[in-house]
Amino acid sequence: MEEVLRAENISKSFPGVLAVDNVSLSLGHGEILALVGENGAGKSTLTQILGGAQRPDSGRIILEGKTVSFNSPADAIRAGISMVFQELSLVGSLSVAENIFANRQPVGRLNNVQWKALYQEAQDFLSRFDLDLDPRILVKRLSMGQQQILEILKAISTHPKVLILDEPTSSLTENEIAYLFQNIRKLQEQGMSFIYITHKLSEIFQIASRVIVMRDGKYIASRNVSEVSENDLVSMMVGRQITNLYGAAVEKPLGAERLRVESLSRKGVFQDINFQLRAGEILGFAGLVGAGRTEVARAIFGIDRKDSGKIYLNGNEIQISKPEDAIKRRIAYLTEDRKGWGLFLGMTVRENLIAPSLKRFASRMDFLNQKLVNEYAEKQIEIYSIQTASILKKVLHLSGGNQQKCLVAMWMGIQPEVVIFDEPTRGVDVGARAEIYKTLREFANAGVGIILISSDLPELIGMCDRILVMHQGRIKGEVQRKDFSEELILSYAAGLEETQHA
Numbered sequence: 186m187e188e189v190l191r192a193e194n195i196s197k198s199f200p201g202v203l204a205v206d207n208v209s210l211s212l213g214h215g216e217i218l219a220l221v222g223e224n225g226a227g228k229s230t231l232t233q234i235l236g237g238a239q240r241p242d243s244g245r246i247i248l249e250g251k252t253v254s255f256n257s258p259a260d261a262i263r264a265g266i267s268m269v270f271q272e273l274s275l276v277g278s279l280s281v282a283e284n285i286f287a288n289r290q291p292v293g294r295l296n297n298v299q300w301k302a303l304y305q306e307a308q309d310f311l312s313r314f315d316l317d318l319d320p321r322i323l324v325k326r327l328s329m330g331q332q333q334i335l336e337i338l339k340a341i342s343t344h345p346k347v348l349i350l351d352e353p354t355s356s357l358t359e360n361e362i363a364y365l366f367q368n369i370r371k372l373q374e375q376g377m378s379f380i381y382i383t384h385k386l387s388e389i390f391q392i393a394s395r396v397i398v399m400r401d402g403k404y405i406a407s408r409n410v411s412e413v414s415e416n417d418l419v420s421m422m423v424g425r426q427i428t429n430l431y432g433a434a435v436e437k438p439l440g441a442e443r444l445r446v447e448s449l450s451r452k453g454v455f456q457d458i459n460f461q462l463r464a465g466e467i468l469g470f471a472g473l474v475g476a477g478r479t480e481v482a483r484a485i486f487g488i489d490r491k492d493s494g495k496i497y498l499n500g501n502e503i504q505i506s507k508p509e510d511a512i513k514r515r516i517a518y519l520t521e522d523r524k525g526w527g528l529f530l531g532m533t534v535r536e537n538l539i540a541p542s543l544k545r546f547a548s549r550m551d552f553l554n555q556k557l558v559n560e561y562a563e564k565q566i567e568i569y570s571i572q573t574a575s576i577l578k579k580v581l582h583l584s585g586g587n588q589q590k591c592l593v594a595m596w597m598g599i600q601p602e603v604v605i606f607d608e609p610t611r612g613v614d615v616g617a618r619a620e621i622y623k624t625l626r627e628f629a630n631a632g633v634g635i636i637l638i639s640s641d642l643p644e645l646i647g648m649c650d651r652i653l654v655m656h657q658g659r660i661k662g663e664v665q666r667k668d669f670s671e672e673l674i675l676s677y678a679a680g681l682e683e684t685q686h687a
């Protein structure tokens with residue numbers, strides 16, 4: 186295969202960590218190369234160097250036989266390398282069309298944007314990818330999945346020779362993933378080359394021809410996909426075997442009612458949501474993106490208003506009109522959107538860890554007790570194996586998976602009675618996922634009521650006692666553990682079956 190891109194002896198360090206340690210790789214014309222490794226292995230840093238978003242300390246990049254050097258992603262795009270970053274970078278307050286063509290809008294004589302032309306061009310572009318999306322709509326109105334697809338299309342619109350995708354499917358549904366893969370294959374046939382980073386190892390076998398494993402910043406191995414198993418990859422990634430990812434469900438009688446939601450509705454978003462959550466129970470919420478699962482969680486937690494309905498905690502009706510009300514009642518919500526409602530990215534790991542539980546650390550004068558705070562932060566880092574050079578590192582500079590672990594650790598600090606986990610293992614490697622599942626079980630066993638919203642069916646089936654399936658804003662089915670099957674859940678999620686729902 187003709188080579189399109191080569192990286193030679195790339196190294197990059199940040200304070201306290203050698204993120205990429207003398208890595209070389211080669212990418213063929215029309216090749217789909219997967220890149221895997223644990224959280225913090227250096228995948229994003231390496232590819233950001235190739236995509237012009239980071240400068241290497243040393244090493245060379247060779248594109249179609251010529252040595253290149255980039256000062257910015259714009260440089261790389263001009264040369265033919267486009268990258269879709271792990272964290273979304275669209276501008277929510279702008280339209281779909283403006284986001285696709287940011288800085289490349291058709292302008293008229295007076296340098297004014299030609300809106301009609303812009304929308305038309307965007308419409309044409311979207312329909313080329315069979316995407317039924319209004320180019321005028323504001324990006325913040327789109328689901329996370331739609332935003333992610335849009336982000337990818339935006340990168341494709343620059344006609345790159347090499348497209349780097351950093352965990353592109355982390356918030357896509359099965360259908361959206363199938364859609365993405367179809368388009369990747371189409372573009373591959375036209376000669377586009379891909380570097381594809383993922384933690385969902387099964388995807389590698391569907392889309393990639395070769396896979397490179399990184400560990401601790403180092404290149405570990407390159408294998409043809411046809412010659413490795415998922416287990417081989419896992420042991421190369423973590424250097425140990427992981428068995429029984431979801432842990433064992435302990436047979437336990439469920440406790441008293443923790444949370445009850447009655448006739449919760451929000452016009453046009455979700456209708457007549459009724460359910461009960463008991464102490465020690467892990468209750469799953471399945472459904473396609475857009476089914477309204479996150480919206481229900483946000484309403485319970487007080488981020489969005491509700492039009493009607495009642496919420497009971499431990500048998501007493503409670504009023505929640507803002508997140509502070511929920512936190513005071515020890516209801517925690519771990520958002521699917523780390524960047525938005527989750528972490529304070531610009532602040533340190535320590536500040537984030539204590540954020541929702543500040544009160545515990547205030548001494549009489551309301552000053553934070555520094556010694557306690559530091560001890561607490563160090564302890565949380567250890568418990569949740571958050572990989573960071575120190576508690577003073579900015580969360581922004583943690584790897585994506587370690588940011589997620591930080592979010593879990595931060596909310597556990599309020600000693601919650603009810604926890605809503607919204608896609609908690611998105612972008613989290615297998616080792617760390619096992620840790621998060623363990624935490625979830627520990628909390629359930631201690632009597633916390635847990636709601637688990639997830640698009641990962643094996644995860645729901647592996648973890649939950651009971652699963653509610655939403656479709657178009659309504660609960661369409663309820664499945665008990667003994668009846669769990671992907672087929673049944675998917676058929677409810679697609680709106681195909683109805684059950685009597687109590």
Ligand SMILES: Nc1ncnc2c1ncn2[C@@H]1O[C@H](COP(=O)(O)OP(=O)(O)OP(=O)(O)O)[C@@H](O)[C@H]1O
Nearest residue numbers: 199204224225226227228229230582583584585586
């Ligand atoms: N801008 C930065 N400043 C300081 N440290 C950084 C920065 N970017 C990355 N790091 C560190 O470099 C290491 C590699 O991080 P990187 O994001 O490349 O990992 P990753 O393999 O992409 O992990 P994940 O699967 O969690 O996304 C980590 O220890 C991370 O904390």
Ligand SMILES: [Mg+2]
Nearest residue numbers: 229271584585
């Ligand atoms: Mg990363």
